[in-house]
Amino acid sequence: MTGNATKPVQRLEQVANHFNASPSTSSRKPVHAHRFRPAIPKGLPVNYTPLNPVSFLLKAASIRPRHPAIVYGEKAWSFESWAERVAKLAYAFKARGLEEGDRVVVLAPNVPFMSDALQALPAAKLVMVTVNTRLNPSEVAYILEDSGAKFVLVDYSLAHLLPKDLKAQVVICQDSYDASDPYEQFLEEGAAYDRKLGGKEWAGLEVVKDEEALFAISYTSGTTSKPKGVMTTFRGTYLAGIANAVEARLTDSSRFLWTLPMFHCVGWCFPFACTMAMCTQFCLRTTTLNYDDIWTLLQSGVTHYNAAPTVQIALVSHEKAQPLPHDVRTIIAGAAPTAKLIEQLEKLNIAVVHVYGLTETEGPSTRTYYVEKSSPTYYRDMARQGFSFLTADDIRVVRLTPEGSSPPLDPETGDLQEVSPNGEEVGEIVFRGNILMQGYWRKEEATREAFAGGWFHTGDLAVRYPDGTGVLTLLLPLLAHLVISGGENISSLAVENELAAHDDVHECAVVARPHEKWGERPHAFVVLKPGSKWHGKHAEFETELKTFGRKKLSAFAVPEWIEVVAPEELPKTSTGKIQKVALRERVRKLSQ
CATH class of the missing domain: 3.40.50.12780 (ANL, N-terminal domain)
Incomplete structure (x- = not known):
């Protein structure tokens, strides 16, 4: 059957x-x-x-x-x-x-x-x-x-x-x-x-x-x-x-x-959100998303959907993509979207709710709120993270725990130490509250480690930005995916965000690659847009993209290597998240 x-x-x-x-x-x-x-x-x-x-x-x-x-x-x-x-x-x-x-x-x-x-x-x-x-x-x-x-x-x-x-x-x-x-x-x-x-x-x-x-x-x-x-x-x-x-x-x-x-x-x-709202749910059997079907349903009246950035990129690049006649709202999670992707979606009348969470927080638990559309940095700020959900406690970014030791505590309060809200100091995202897991099934030691200091340690990194009333949060990759070059910490997300703004870039991923002098340097994997004039001219495009990147990135953050790949060469999880661990292993072997 x-x-x-x-x-x-x-x-x-x-x-x-x-x-x-x-x-x-x-x-x-x-x-x-x-x-x-x-x-x-x-x-x-x-x-x-x-x-x-x-x-x-x-x-x-x-x-x-x-x-x-x-x-x-x-x-x-x-x-x-x-x-x-x-x-x-x-x-x-x-x-x-x-x-x-x-x-x-x-x-x-x-x-x-x-x-x-x-x-x-x-x-x-x-x-x-x-x-x-x-x-x-x-x-x-x-x-x-x-x-x-x-x-x-x-x-x-x-x-x-x-x-x-x-x-x-x-x-x-x-x-x-x-x-x-x-x-x-x-x-x-x-x-x-x-x-x-x-x-x-x-x-x-x-x-x-x-x-x-x-x-x-x-x-x-x-x-x-x-x-x-x-x-x-x-x-x-x-x-x-x-x-x-x-x-x-x-x-x-x-x-x-x-x-x-x-x-x-x-x-x-x-x-349960859908039954709470008493709305209609549309099921799609396919395990490999059919973007023709999705666009047909969007154009026919679907108002909401959730997807990772890789799925969103495929949607905005699809041949059926055109501004929708009614308002649609999409939840983006699984990885941080670029400012360019958010702009492309909103031009199609798809409003973006950018969220962050983990399996341990029952999925989404923070989002970006109330960014002024008139702001010249609107799309950049929408690509950042902000504040906790209605039923969640405030998200925190705390100073990193030295490997093999207990979390650093504030000598006066005995609590975890917050990073400075200067947009520069990197810390770890921690959670507590109503929508946090009980713990790990039959793994008591892993649970104790995750809850050290009375907070759940995500292993994800962030910086804090002052905004007058509190902070906005810019998510960074996992510690293992941070590029540390000559003592400088480089966010691969920040580099991806800038490279993705190039008109010929369809998708990109940046990872750390070993470097004899600097320890590590960024290596970018880039998928060209269909019909780009740079197909078959990859070496020339590498020069083009580096020149483009230098206009917005610090010199040490511009990728040392840019590799144009086919879409299927970017390994992804079942939810569309790029598997950077696999890419890091690939570039490690290139450096041996």
Whole structure:
């Protein structure tokens, strides 16, 4: 079976009447609220209900039952019908003997059953483990073993990644959503289980009593060691969902397109931001993004999407790229965008929300706020980072910890020392607060190290800039990606930002390359724009770009080497982030 084929234009036309309807006209048929009211644990104070992100879906199903919640090619589910399916899936897990706290692995692209699982697992008080679809079998096997997963929901195209001797129960979704699909049959197991209980539906699903209970385990990329499982809670996910809805300006008329993988930090908690806003989500099956489809959907009415800079670069360079007839808002994360990229997006009527976060902070947790459009440095300032999200504590940049020692503390307060807000002193970004992880799954020592001094140490570097009321934050690469040349610290991000302003540069990445005299010098990998006059004239373009760079960069920051490469030669993660570790290894070998 080949799965569901998407037809975005036709589907958008078919649901247009739902988009134009007000919440009142789309919900004329009465729905009994108790249908979507889960059981409350006994013994809770009357003025306290544990925060639970599943409550967003249930409220949407009560208030906007007929409004489209999930759209996927020729198929669509209203909030009411989706909530019914989620309840069936929660009961199906119970029918298979799973108990509170058991871990369930979900391995899938951005398809509807992935959306179902993200709601049903916490509804059944199970712990979700969403797995990167681009891992190899040995990496998937490690996560299955480390998490102790008892059950796996997997898309038919990814079943080959599972170990042959897997002991966990497995249900494969054929992505057809008809009666013959094993996934649909699994849902019917849940419906039958509920009927045996008397047909309670949501009333038979008790919410968690402790909002600090384990919600999900999200594994980091593991580029330098084995992946670590980041533990997040019901409370943190609830608050992250609210923050994302507010910061992205999602409303009940929004149409959110899934370009970001849902497996990544539980979709940056946007599955719950969307249900909190009661808006429509559009699923795209493809694991390799089809930019024709994305532009068709954008031109047809999609209002929001999330993507890393590499995806955004491909979008603005696409042949269909033209100013959109309606406002679109995009969340950029995964790496810092250049000022030029932000300018290109905004010229297409795509407003940019530039955010920063990690798996450990449940995805985005800071953003750039209120930069004056009239400012001559508007795009440069938009490419910087600023302040923490609504539900997050203030971000801090503290003095670097000497290797092998404890963090330097302020002698008067005993707290970590802040860097000087002069735009020059480099420090480490640290976090604390509501949307921070509990710790690393079964890695107590790694957790203690990460929380040294009472703050979470990201390993990411930044400088602080004064702005009259506080600071703006300019993100720099990881310490390992800082270029240290002759005692000068060079931000590869700053160099990339300037080189990307050249009209013929499509994409670039800068890393440190060993140098006999200076220790390190910048090495730039550059992808030329399609149709550039410099194709086939790479040596001449190297001279051209160096001359261009000298106009804005210090002499020591101009790349010593500029290498023109094909787009596929820039190694990237599954979320589109350039893998600079791989590029550093490549240039290290060149210097041997």
